Every structure is written in structure tokens, then in C-alpha cells.
Amino acid sequence: MSIGGPDWKAVGLGLLEAALLITAAFSFATLFDEWSRWLELFVHFRLQYLVISVLLTFAFLLLRWRGYIFLGIASVGLNAYFVVPWYLPYEQPAAGDTSIRLLHANVFLRNTNPERLVAEVQAFEPDILVMQEVTPGWLQGLGALDKSYPYKVVKAHDSAYGIALYSKHPFESSAIVDSAPLGIPEIIATVTIKGKPLHIVTGHPMHPIGATNFASRNSQLDELAGIAGRTPHPLIVVGDLNVTMWSHYYRSLEAKSGLRNARRGFGIKPSWPIFLPFARIPIDHCLVSADIAVTDFEIGSNIGSDHLPVLVTMSY
Numbered sequence: 001m002s003i004g005g006p007d008w009k010a011v012g013l014g015l016l017e018a019a020l021l022i023t024a025a026f027s028f029a030t031l032f033d034e035w036s037r038w039l040e041l042f043v044h045f046r047l048q049y050l051v052i053s054v055l056l057t058f059a060f061l062l063l064r065w066r067g068y069i070f071l072g073i074a075s076v077g078l079n080a081y082f083v084v085p086w087y088l089p090y091e092q093p094a095a096g097d098t099s100i101r102l103l104h105a106n107v108f109l110r111n112t113n114p115e116r117l118v119a120e121v122q123a124f125e126p127d128i129l130v131m132q133e134v135t136p137g138w139l140q141g142l143g144a145l146d147k148s149y150p151y152k153v154v155k156a157h158d159s160a161y162g163i164a165l166y167s168k169h170p171f172e173s174s175a176i177v178d179s180a181p182l183g184i185p186e187i188i189a190t191v192t193i194k195g196k197p198l199h200i201v202t203g204h205p206m207h208p209i210g211a212t213n214f215a216s217r218n219s220q221l222d223e224l225a226g227i228a229g230r231t232p233h234p235l236i237v238v239g240d241l242n243v244t245m246w247s248h249y250y251r252s253l254e255a256k257s258g259l260r261n262a263r264r265g266f267g268i269k270p271s272w273p274i275f276l277p278f279a280r281i282p283i284d285h286c287l288v289s290a291d292i293a294v295t296d297f298e299i300g301s302n303i304g305s306d307h308l309p310v311l312v313t314m315s316y
Contacts, residue, residue, distance in 0.1 A: 034248035050079035090265030108305035114141030134162035225256035259287035266297040
């Protein structure tokens with residue numbers, strides 16, 4: 001400590017040490033996220049842990065602090081193990097002759113600008129449009145889409161759990177079911193494209209803040225896996241699932257359903273929250289069966305929601 005004030009160099013070095021220790025602690029502790037809902041809340045930031053670990057390791061390399069260098073390398077390696085594979089080329093099934101574009105958007109129930117979503121839809125021209133947090137007022141603002149999307153399944157609600165599925169193609173069947181345990185609606189539908197059926201399931205599990213919500217989300221994820229396991233292929237499960245790919249509960253969803261995330265080979269593509277870019281995490285998902293080839297996966301533009309839309313191009 002220098003006379004008359006703090007030693008800012010020592011303070012800065014101490015902050016670097018603390019930052020690496022905290023980042024490493026969360027990186028390793030969240031390997032056991034199924035042990036505690038509190039740990040599971042922090043598993044979703046693997047990309048952030050990786051970026052911070054790389055920066056801090058580089059700083060300690062410059063400082064030549066060997067112990068912290070080793071800790072940084074260990075943290076980088078662990079987080080890279082979970083993050084890097086999403087960016088690597090992924091072997092797709094052979095592309096079919098039927099292509100399909102899907103746009104998923106959590107529109108945010110307090111968003112008052114449906115025109116921005118309409119513009120995004122008109123630019124991307126999806127065959128299937130899935131929306132969540134759809135209120136009756138929002139539906140009134142989507143009239144410009146009626147001509148392009150004559151087939152609809154809608155359960156609007158003045159809460160975060162309204163849901164809608166719009167299609168350019170006719171439905172063979174469709175149903176709205178109330179998921180256990182809180183009765184949050186899900187849509188199960190089959191559309192016909194060029195004479196070929198495509199099965200679609202969409203849901204919006206509860207956010208995991210609080211013990212009751214956490215249990216409800218996990219129960220609905222398990223239910224979605226069960227529905228997917230009983231549904232013929234080709235199959236798409238899409239929605240704001242309020243979970244990232246690194247969670248034990250997400251991995252269970254993939255294992256039980258036999259589906260794969262359409263992000264594979266295209267990167268992490270974080271979608272929420274739009275107002276905190278560095279803290280953004282991938283909780284909006286499109287999962288597909290093995291007979292669907294994903295040819296593009298992108299995140300759309302700001303539609304006035306706290307989520308960014310997901311744009312997926314596929315063939316089957």
C-alpha cells in the first residue's frame with residue numbers, strides 16, 4: 001500500500017487473481033449441475049467462462065505467474081471441451097428433396113411492435129412460423145401475415161405462455177395440449193409439404209428461477225422428450241426451452257428423444273437476453289430427427305423482444 005492511497009497495481013493484480021479463481025470455480029463446480037438447482041443456473045455460461053479464461057490465462061502468461069497459468073489452461077480446456085464442438089463440421093444426413101424454412105420467435109408479451117416481427121418474417125419467408133408469449137393483442141398486429149400463412153394453431157394468452165404455430169402448408173392434424181404440472185400449452189401438429197408429412201412439437205417450459213419453476217421446467221422438458229419419443233419422424237421440436245445445451249436436463253432431453261440440436265456445426269448462437277450481449281445464452285432451440293438435414297442455422301435481428309429469433313433452413 002502506497003502512502004496516501006491504495007497501490008493500484010496490487011489491486012489490479014488481486015482482481016485478476018480473484019477473477020480467475022471465481023471463473024475456474026464455476027467452470028468446474030457446474031460439472032455437477034444436477035446436484036443443485038443453484039449450480040444449474042450457472043452452467044449456462046460456458047461460452048462466457050471460456051472467453052474469460054482465455055483472456056485471464058493470456059494475462060498471467062504475460063505476468064509469468066506459473067500457478068495461475070496452469071489453472072487458466074485447465075479452465076480453458078474444460079470450457080473449450082463443451083463449447084468448441086458446436087463450431088466444428090457436423091456430418092449431416094443426405095439432404096432430401098423437400099426444403100423447409102422455420103422461424104421461431106419468443107415475441108415477449110410486453111413488446112408493442114409486431115411490425116418488426118412481420119418484417120423479419122417477410123424477409124426470411126419461413127414455411128413454418130412458431131411464436132411464444134403470444135397475446136390476443138399481438139395476434140391483431142399480425143394481420144399482414146394472414147394471406148401467406150392461412151393455416152394456424154393458436155392459444156393466445158395474456159401471460160408469458162401464449163403460443164402459436166403458423167404454416168404455409170396444410171395441417172394433417174393439430175392439437176393443443178396442457179403440459180404437466182402447470183398446464184402450460186404445447187402444440188403438436190403435422191404439416192404436409194409436397195405430399196410428405198412433417199411432425200412439429202413446440203413448447204415453452206417455465207423459467208427455472210425458484211424451486212417450483214425449476215421442477216416444472218424439468219418436468220415439461222421430460223414430457224417433451226416423451227412426446228418426441230412417441231412421434232413419427234421426420235420430427236422437429238422447437239421452442240424457448242429455458243435451458244442451454246450444457247445443462248444435465250437438456251442432455252437428458254436429447255438422450256430420451258433421440259433428437260439433435262440444429263445448432264450443431266453452426267456455433268453457439270446465443271439468443272437471450274438481447275439487452276446483455278456479453279451474458280447472452282442459447283435457450284431458444286430447434287431439435288430435429290436423424291432424417292432431417294440442417295443446411296443453415298442463424299439468429300435473426302432485433303424484433304423488440306428480449307429474445308432474438310431463430311432462423312433454420314432444413315431438408316428432408
